[in-house]
Amino acid sequence: MHILCDQLEHTQANLTRLEKELEELITTDPGTKGLQQMPELGPKTIAVLRAELGEVDRFACTDQAVAYAGMDIKIRESGKWKGKAKLSKRGSGLLRQMLYFAAIRSIALQGSAFGAYYQHLVERGLKKMSALMAVMRKMVAVTTHLMQTGEDYDPGKV
Template sequence: MPLATFLVDNRIDVSVENPARIHAFSQSELNRNKTDKGDAKMIARYCALHTPKLWFSAPLSERQLMALMRRLNHLEEMKRMESNRKMVADEIVHPSLTDSISALEKQIIEIKQKIKKHIDETPELKKNKQLLKSIPGIGEILSATLLAFIGDVSQFTSSKQIVAYAGLNPKLCESGVFKGRSRLSKVGCTELRKALYMPALTSITHNPIIKSQWERLVKRNKGGKVGVCAAMRKLLQLAYGVLKSCIPFDAKIALAKT
């Protein structure tokens, strides 16, 4: 959020709100017209009524890490798109696509090296990376993603809050006697959800806490997607725990609590 960061750096109070919340507030007022002047007044009324909390920018080291991680994600997405194009493209353009993929692979390697160097040269980030990597299933990329997109864990008062922040909390659908299926809310940080998926699959086999949870869910016929989503939540909760306590992961202690 470059604009918000610029304003805060210049000592201007800023609140950052979810656009969907502002839109819902506008609809609740039954506004028929949409103009810049009308929107400004509506946002002012929202702020006067709800008093949103002030937003503070993350330290420079965290903002730089976030920029590096987003660049890595963009490069990997571009590589995936070029690889897909190559699968269906005419052979005459294969050399061009191969060169493009090779160039992207080179940039991906360079960015990963920059990310590692940036974390290792920042004492706080390095300490937190070591805490995160003490958890089976969390490696270099996931630890960097968590550090970039979670930021200061003190902003979350519980593991439930951080789960909701990542959009991994269940969304219930009930009305009267009707009870629909619950599903992920997906209202949260997309980068965290994407980064947690593959490590969660690995953790089902290699992390004793998540393996135990998975086995309990399978016995209740709740494996598959439900089990994987539960593994993603648990992995994020374990990450929150070590960052909050500043104590490395200990499987024996964690198993004793389950």
């Protein structure tokens, strides 16, 4: 039992050290300056976005980043048969998972521009899950733009 307690204490100390290093890396990275100003994103979400999207300068437009994240629409059809429009899910599953949690948080967060966008889509008649996917897609576009340009986050532009 003592060995397990020692291992737990050691693991907790390592986690604390890693979280401090992660915060230090985020604060020194110039590409994450605008992301840190977004109340919808926490430090772990910013780290995953930065790691999974990589160097965003390789994307000519934000639509390429959206497709890279697997948030673009894929329509399967053949001749007269028309299938359903679905997400392509070609990109990183971890990135989509973090975007999902960030989108859920933004809906519950008071004064969030993404939450207002979600409410607007639901009021227009879009299903809740489809509106959530639209928020995730918008988050990829906004975060890519902020990382490319180094601008400050402005909720009015969302």
